[in-house]
Amino acid sequence: MTTTALVLFSAGQDSATCLAWALDQCERVETIGFFYGQRHAVEMTQRAPLRDAIAALRPSWTPKLGGDRIVDIAGYGALAESALTSDRAIEFEASGLPSTFVPGRNLVFLSIAAAHAYRIGADTLIGGMCETDYSGYPDCRRDTLDAMQRALSLGLDREIDVQTPLMHLSKAQTWSLAHDLGGDSLVDVIVEQSHTCYEGDRTQRHDWGYGCGACPACDLRAKGWAQWRAK
Secondary structure: OOOEEEEEOOOOHHHHHHHHHHHHHOOEEEEEEEEOOOOOOHHHHHHHHHHHHHHOOOOOOHHHEEEEEEEEOHHHHHHOOOOOOOOOOOOEOOOOOEOOOOOOHHHHHHHHHHHHHHHHOOOEEEOOOOOOOOOOOHHHOHHHHHHHHHHHHHHHOOOOEEEOOOOOOOHHHHHHHHHHHHHHHHHHHHHHHOOOOOOOOOOOEEOOEEOOOOOHHHHHHHHHHHHHHHO
């Protein structure tokens, strides 16, 4: 069992599932989040209630959950401008990637998280990156993360393990994993408290949670929910 793990926690469905997974697998868990100039602050405001609600689901999880840090890297977000950090249409660009791609975001997140992990004595970083149901982001691929893991271990002169429990799961399988970890209670918490919508919409409630229902993030989450429920 991993002694101390640091979860990259954004308050989305994937990172919420990863937090539950970490609390189930590890002896101690801390979290880190990033303000990188997101157009919508809703994911930042949802972090604390979602984090607390997950930890409270099982008596064994509550004492495992340690501190949380939020790091302000808005300057990076301005440099890596995308549809998530500026008022731009969500569309595919000439590169073949969607305009929601924030160049190098996971690499930046992991670098900062590794520095914090070094200080708190954590040897494991856990993130919700996935190359099954994703938008083609190159920094979500496992081979990218393997290279990053090696670079971090070399740069810190300490073995750093980057774990991605959702890497090969579809969104339907991610819902299933959440249910395996915490039953209906965890699924309900993720539905009610997590936020994935690119438009930052929490006025519309769907079976799968809150969102505009039309952006790519909502579409992916809704389809995964329907596939999981159909089974």
